[in-house]
């Protein structure tokens with residue numbers, strides 16, 4: 381896809397970064413490795429039914445048969461009788477989740493319990509494709525209910541070559557873990573197939589779905605460097621004022637200030653200048669979402685962007701841009717515009733190596749190419765878009781009222797247009813006019829509860845308002861043994877999934893969350909033991 385460019389500034393990672401990618405998960409790979417731990421895992425496959433619901437009218441073509449679904453496991457800590465930790469792959473390849481076994485939450489839990497860890501790759505991601513291409517008809521089996529049925533089937537049928545004995549659920553305790561979209565799938569699986577699992581942890585589990593999600597920007601407004609935030613808000617107000625005026629010459633001049641005069645579509649312009657902040661849907665550099673409690677896993681991109689905007693001593697050529705458009709705003713300067721535009725020119729524009737800014741070439745910024753969207757080759761980004769268009773929605777848009785970090789040009793139709801272009805009506809399957817959120821919300825949204833389902837969130841996470849601890853949901857949430865929950869103060873998107881092979885050495889707010897997860901899993905295992913004996 382076109383935004384396949386390196387993440388600038390993410391130098392700490394040794395492996396190639398996955399770059400701009402659709403989905404709530406941006407990068408998980410290339411993290412620190414210790415000599416004594418496996419540094420890669422062999423791929424195994426299970427024959428997974430493509431259609432778990434042969435009688436449901438929803439899957440009218442009802443293909444029979446199975447596909448090869450990949451999984452990867454780590455038995456370094458395993459001792460007979462130990463639990464299985466099922467890490468849900470979500471919207472990326474199994475390989476890009478390895479760090480969770482190597483240094484992250486699954487490593488922590490395996491070590492604490494003599495458990496075995498296994499990553500299950502999501503259908504239609506990585507190399508787990510039910511079909512050789514992804515036409516609208518072929519994508520029909522990419523639904524939440526089919527995906528979570530895979531998890532249940534896997535827990536009952538998985539084999540682990542080299543490990544003696546039958547480790548299937550429910551006799552062996554299986555505990556699920558997922559972050560973000562995979563966290564939501566974990567929660568939905570626990571809700572739907574509860575007796576199969578000893579427990580599960582949904583981390584930053586985005587269990588709620590909405591059509592429009594302006595709240596994505598709220599934690600940045602709340603917690604970002606306040607002068608940077610206020611300058612962006614003021615600049616966006618002024619850009620929108622010029623756009624609303626309909627003065628085409630002025631609009632063109634503003635685009636040109638960012639080096640984006642070639643972008644014909646205003647939405648594409650608005651999205652491109654929003655990239656350093658994030659979204660909608662994908663972005664080429666790292667943002668607030670990619671911050672991490674450990675600098676090894678973090679990126680300074682967002683703060684570099686901000687310090688360009690707040691630079692007290694910019695060069696003259698940059699500073700002069702601040703007053704270039706004052707004539708359109710009653711003489712008021714657009715403070716910080718020079719630094720903002722300079723950053724876009726220096727960091728974003730070079731990613732479009734062909735120089736055809738308005739094209740869908742790799743790294744370029746046009747999105748109005750119908751042919752490009754309609755290409756039916758298997759592609760993770762296409763899979764994520766399909767799920768978004770059909771079930772989960774949650775388009776990142778400017779808020780209807782109040783301050784905004786992104787131009788108000790960015791509304792639902794901008795994203796919906798890609799859906800329409802990407803998924804023309806098939807023989808059996810067609811996408812809805814807007815996402816059918818009920819398929820996603822039927823599990824309970826942000827009020828979801830299931831016995832032994834733990835929900836852990838971070839209060840600076842851009843996805844928080846879709847999670848159990850959402851600002852829009854009843855609060856405070858009170859944890860209990862049956863319905864454990866935890867809100868980490870100062871943490872972002874599933875920050876508990878990262879570790880450094882020594883919980884004691886972690887910063888206290890992460891350490892305490894990990895110790896809580898170890899205790900919580902201990903309770904799951906005690907309950908399971910009561911039910912099943914040894």
Ligand SMILES: *[C@@H]1O[C@H](CO)[C@@H](O)[C@H](O)[C@H]1NC(C)=O
Nearest residue numbers: 381383384400401759760761
């Ligand atoms: C999805 O997009 C990213 C960034 O454009 C790209 O690196 C990746 O290869 C794409 N995935 C696939 C399967 O094409």
Ligand SMILES: *[C@@H]1O[C@H](CO)[C@@H](O)[C@H](O)[C@H]1NC(C)=O
Nearest residue numbers: 443445509510511512513518
């Ligand atoms: C997919 O491609 C493989 C390898 O080319 C081929 O063996 C298989 O029959 C194809 N499957 C379908 C459903 O076309």
Ligand SMILES: *[C@@H]1O[C@H](CO)[C@@H](O)[C@H](O)[C@H]1NC(C)=O
Nearest residue numbers: 389684685687688691723727
């Ligand atoms: C602007 O951003 C660039 C690229 O990230 C960074 O190297 C530079 O330090 C920033 N400039 C200022 C003044 O902060």
Ligand SMILES: *[C@@H]1O[C@H](CO)[C@@H](O)[C@H](O)[C@H]1NC(C)=O
Nearest residue numbers: 738739740741749751752755
């Ligand atoms: C539109 O997309 C197609 C398919 O990716 C590509 O071949 C073509 O060059 C694109 N056109 C433009 C103007 O980007």
Ligand SMILES: *[C@@H]1O[C@H](CO)[C@@H](O)[C@H](O)[C@H]1NC(C)=O
Nearest residue numbers: 412674675676880885886887
């Ligand atoms: C960050 O991670 C690295 C690599 O695991 C580790 O050496 C370092 O101590 C960690 N820093 C903090 C603050 O936890």
Ligand SMILES: *[C@@H]1O[C@H](CO)[C@@H](O)[C@H](O)[C@H]1NC(C)=O
Nearest residue numbers: 880881882883884885886887
């Ligand atoms: C873990 O970190 C603690 C605190 O920094 C330290 O005292 C201890 O030696 C470390 N343990 C290992 C095994 O490295």
